[in-house]
Amino acid sequence: MKFVIAIIQPGKLESVKAALSKVEVVRLTVLECQGFGRQKGKTGPHLGHDSSVNLLRKVQLQIAVNEEFVQPTIDAIIAGGRSGEEGRIGDGKIFVLPMDDCIRIRTGETGSEAI
Amino acid sequence: MKFVIAIIQPGKLESVKAALSKVEVVRLTVLECQGFGRQKGKTGPHLGHDSSVNLLRKVQLQIAVNEEFVQPTIDAIIAGGRSGEEGRIGDGKIFVLPMDDCIRIRTGETGSEAI
Amino acid sequence: MKFVIAIIQPGKLESVKAALSKVEVVRLTVLECQGFGRQKGKTGPHLGHDSSVNLLRKVQLQIAVNEEFVQPTIDAIIAGGRSGEEGRIGDGKIFVLPMDDCIRIRTGETGSEAI
């Protein structure tokens, strides 16, 4: 089982969700976050001086999946999350972390069927 | 050492905290998140059309624990987080991730005593 | 590759960022969170009764790094995040999680060069 963390553009949430559901990944958790990356932050004046608004609004997806779903999930996120053909800086990253166990609070089930 | 991530109902935070402190798990981090799961999102009209408010507000707990505390922590979250006897869809999930190390910023201590 | 999660004081974000960029760690994700720890929460009256405002505002940093960068990253966070010489309760924690893979959405690159 893996715990997939993806950071995407806010505007891409809908399309990533759509792509994920195509590969039957329907459960996920969404967090709002801000990111520094290669993409430079926009800067703007505040009461007269430049404040580097260098934290960019991003959306983080957390998806717990079984092994066989890892690659489809990654592909779906890329498909739904990339801007245009060759992508744009700021499109984000996907991190795959190992996961030891998963428990469903409602039933207490554990392991892969709980995902 | 494990890194436990639990997604619970917002209203359950207090009772989960209470249950956790019973097993001496007093340190944790709370994030607000939104989730898709089996539980269907409520839908509502906005200026006349249905907007599927399908992201549900959830609360995420992150708890770093030593091995011996993993099971008590899981049990406590289930005890405090389940709705009624047999639970309700939307009660959430617990994810257990391996953790290599833990450092306390204040003292620089590392490993299990830093948790 | 490791996935480093650090919980720090809100006011420390700027200095931690500065310290990190010194060791060439320029990409990171920031989340707002709240924490329970040893540091006691302040309490305040609400419409006449004490409501324990025991959740403290914190900032969470998530940094995916290659092995060789792990220690420098930890040291930088401690350097930038500790209050004064011997630190203060509430300064927070750093958690190091193993990471299997990293994918750049824009290019589809994977592994260490994608970080």
Add this chain to the structure above:
Amino acid sequence: MVQWLRAPMLTCLVLAGIVGVNMMMASPTFAQDDAAAVVEAAVETVEYNDADYQYTINTLIMFICAVLVLFMQAGFAMVEVGLNSAKNTINILAKNVMDLAIGVILYLLVGFALMYPGAPEDGVYPDSWVMPGYVGAFSSFVTLDDPAEPGSYSSPADFLFQVAFAATAATIVSGSVAGRMKFSAYLIYSALLTGLIYPISGSWKWGGGFLNEWGFQDFAGSVLVHTVGGFAGLAGAIVLGPRIGRYTSDGRSVPIPGHNIAFAALGVFILWVGWYGFNPGSQLTYAGGANAFATTYIGLTTTLAAAAGAVSALVLAWVLFSKPDLTMALNGVLGGLVAITANCDRVSQVESLIIGAIGGALVVAGVILLDKLKIDDPVGAWPVHGLCGVWGGVATGIFGDVPDGFEGSFLGVQCLSTLIVAAWAFFTMLALFLGLKAVGMLRVSPEEEQAGLDISEHGMHAYPSDAVSAGAIH
């Protein structure tokens, strides 16, 4: 019948029911057409005599004061929104918009005539009264006066000013029942209060009813408006019971903090400003030096009481909780304003400071009291409007100049009358809420309450997250 049809239907039923058969639609309509004609003719008039002058000034200033009082609706909405959880914001706003809208219609069709059936001529009541001195007339619409024979002020201005008061009484309750009452139940309640309960007790004093005969004094409605709202809300809070999680199984009090105190403070500033329509406007006649003076003198005492209430509540909270609690200071302002409302015309500057200061202290005391009694009043509507309203009525008896030619114990009359009005509001509303509870129409399910009334009752969030509302490409 599906749940969601129930509410609109029932509301309409209630409405229709209390409007009743003898709603003489015809005549007023005529009257209005004449009126419209008058409106046409308007521009010609060029001769101004004293009567005309008096009518003009009184009407125009009363209109401006009515606008100020109507503005208070925004203040009440912001205060309630700010002091409650984010998940109930839509519901609170919907209640506050709709109780005004429904209030206007019900007061037009029923309340206004019920409250002002005509004052008695030396003790003899006009036939318009259904129960002389106790229940007024049943008729609808504003009977328009003829400016050619000017009275003291125009009837439309009068209606606007009075309906704003009725809406105030209604909206006070919203705060006490926030977070758990069904939206449909609230609509039914607000129709009843503005249509029947408020106008009837109002007629007892302002309509010339029996309390007025007793010599009871309530200049701008500490009792008739705020006590009525405050005690109706108390009944609601008691019947509903506390919000889930407000008190733990082992009886610990777990405050549920408001989600946006900036809204609450903005609301209080708006209410403070609106009160300059509420109290000075209640002078009703403004033309002539004595009236102009009185109007502004009332504005002065009102201001002093508000300031004193803020200071006393803040200092008291500071001493009790060792922190200067803003929510207490805000409610202290309101407590001071409510307390001075009954007597702003008949107390000295020093007295108005005292009355306001005690009002501010009572707010703090009332909040603590309710908490001890485990009665969950999310915004503290009872301490502010109920308790300070009663104090306002009593303070009139203590500090206020005794009306000329008054016999017997002024304080006694004030206390008794205040008690009667408070009881009337409390028990009639207790009956209503118990009834709604009996038929299971009062409170939402625990699941709905947990999810928040915004989603469960209205199907929308007040503050959708950026991620959701940022828009998507396909």
Add this chain to the structure above:
Amino acid sequence: MVQWLRAPMLTCLVLAGIVGVNMMMASPTFAQDDAAAVVEAAVETVEYNDADYQYTINTLIMFICAVLVLFMQAGFAMVEVGLNSAKNTINILAKNVMDLAIGVILYLLVGFALMYPGAPEDGVYPDSWVMPGYVGAFSSFVTLDDPAEPGSYSSPADFLFQVAFAATAATIVSGSVAGRMKFSAYLIYSALLTGLIYPISGSWKWGGGFLNEWGFQDFAGSVLVHTVGGFAGLAGAIVLGPRIGRYTSDGRSVPIPGHNIAFAALGVFILWVGWYGFNPGSQLTYAGGANAFATTYIGLTTTLAAAAGAVSALVLAWVLFSKPDLTMALNGVLGGLVAITANCDRVSQVESLIIGAIGGALVVAGVILLDKLKIDDPVGAWPVHGLCGVWGGVATGIFGDVPDGFEGSFLGVQCLSTLIVAAWAFFTMLALFLGLKAVGMLRVSPEEEQAGLDISEHGMHAYPSDAVSAGAIH
């Protein structure tokens, strides 16, 4: 020339352009200096005759009403902010502040004289008209009246009241084009609307132009203000096209919810209150019982329509969507207010309830209609101001008392006139927006739209996160 210089320059150009050469700066300046002298002398006056009394009352009450109408600007801003994404908040606020500022200046330099060139004496237009009955005068600044020979009210009060109306018409459009129009394009648009488009159609009726000759009635501007704004906005929404993600490639409608409904509701309360300046203030003369009565009677019909609009919109939405939709109730209030604006002086109480209720229903219908047509009007400005504005004009013909001595079909004149004004606003603005689009100055890039106009157009966030704004130690 760098992009960011373009906008200020162009705005100034447009401004200069329409101000034109014949901007007689000199004379008014003189006038004002005399005026100032008058201000000096002021305090001496102690004799009051009827003319002076009438002038005083009319001027002062008109001034108060102007303040109320100007307050509506805050309401419009809050409604638009609340019903849009957080990422466009700064842009929306900037538009709302600047269209008022620019509106004031343009209306001073061009619009006012263009709209009120002087009424015709028995059918003969004064030479001031450029095209008698169709296009008024080109001159600048407020020509000041001499209070020594008092007219009906002071010209500065008149200007303040009228400029507030112009700003209202302008700001309505802001809601329809929110989230995707370039800031500079909006500035150019608002200069044109308040400087030319609104004053010209306004002159057709209120300036004594040809629609007035026809006997067209629009008491406070359902048509001249709200229909103009609503249809100008419709043109903008059509030319711009929907926001990214508003409709999916396969044609599904994806609503983009507003980010703060509490702001939206506060805005509606403010607008409701401001409308008491908008409609009653349009009586223009208040002195004398008949006028005072008319003013407040107008306040009554206005109130009833607002309440009826809220109820009908809520109930209809409840039945259609099985949820009581707050945003519909809020827009229902506005729909009722817009609908009664043209006829608040000439309908009965019952009729005002009917007109308001239909207005509320039309808002719901209009929102659904636009969605079917895939026209993206984020705040529903067209349903509220365009559609209900038209309804207001038509309703005047259906319910309103026919003006004395009117010949022919009143309803016909109302319909035709309303149509002409709507078409004028729609097509002139369509041309403007198409022009801006042609030169690529209309809409921001998809990237900028995605990031939000706050960052891309103004370089700042409306709600920086705590983490960022908490401050750092070094």
Add this chain to the structure above:
Amino acid sequence: MVQWLRAPMLTCLVLAGIVGVNMMMASPTFAQDDAAAVVEAAVETVEYNDADYQYTINTLIMFICAVLVLFMQAGFAMVEVGLNSAKNTINILAKNVMDLAIGVILYLLVGFALMYPGAPEDGVYPDSWVMPGYVGAFSSFVTLDDPAEPGSYSSPADFLFQVAFAATAATIVSGSVAGRMKFSAYLIYSALLTGLIYPISGSWKWGGGFLNEWGFQDFAGSVLVHTVGGFAGLAGAIVLGPRIGRYTSDGRSVPIPGHNIAFAALGVFILWVGWYGFNPGSQLTYAGGANAFATTYIGLTTTLAAAAGAVSALVLAWVLFSKPDLTMALNGVLGGLVAITANCDRVSQVESLIIGAIGGALVVAGVILLDKLKIDDPVGAWPVHGLCGVWGGVATGIFGDVPDGFEGSFLGVQCLSTLIVAAWAFFTMLALFLGLKAVGMLRVSPEEEQAGLDISEHGMHAYPSDAVSAGAIH
């Protein structure tokens, strides 16, 4: 003595101290009781002569203007909240509510008599002055006029209007010291400013003091209100030093953006509206065509200056920062309004545009200047109120009509007087703040500042998270 007792105690001490022994409680109380009697009698009056008419109109309109100015308190609160970090919201709101409450009480007990001890009869000051021309009288409460012998307006109306001005001066400072001053220190400051500092300099001109003798003109208080507040705030900002993290160790400027610009914009709209009470209301007499004209002419120049200020600040910021900065446009509106306040009665329309435009530009310049000097003024109170206030005083000398019979250099007198008032406010407040700093009562600890004043000073959050406030089951 425990910390939290310190503040309430000290505040009371300060209060008691400056109220002083000779607070003649008795007499006014009598006066009020008579007054109350008058209130009783009121309704009888039916004869209206010119004097009575003048008194009535002046009193009523002044009352309405006072309400508008009091509403500005909400505007100031929203602007300050919006332009600061979320973690200081409760503290800012508490300061804004309490400086009004304390201001009302202190101005009643001390300030009012100190500021208006009675104008000199041909150069001879009444004995009421403690230091003729420099320090007024020490007495308390509003001495009530007898409407039977009507003066120009009622004394309660006068007090309400004047106290609103005092509260304005006090609240300006709140913005400059936001985010780091102890709440108790702010209470002490505000008591002193409204009780002593503001009334004394106010008496120099409006009380008939020495500046008035010089022929100094400040119609509505660019200098006496805004310059005083702006320079008092500057003293506070300098003594306090910048917020932690505002400037880096290596001297880089790190702006701390406001957390809710929508609140800030709402506040500016409210202030704009309130200014129609501030400036036109300062005409003080409204009855009679000349006065009605003057009142509305002042409203016109005020509006033009606000609009010009917004445009010039936006364009200048656009050119300098290559982005149209909303915060600059908002402060530009305020800068234009502050600048026209001193001369709105004596400049032409063109001149008011120029004065406002320069005001807007000065705001941008002032913000940049403070940043260069590393003075941390979170909301830009000094650029807006201090700098533009000075400009308003000077502009009166440049553009304003010279008062009849004035000898010597009008501009000279304006500059010197403005300088004196600015210095008075700056140095007296500098002394106070240095004193508080010396005893360690001025600034919170770095830890408290980091955590935010809401938690550390008031023990509560302004915006508790949903997770916390959602409530729990047990």
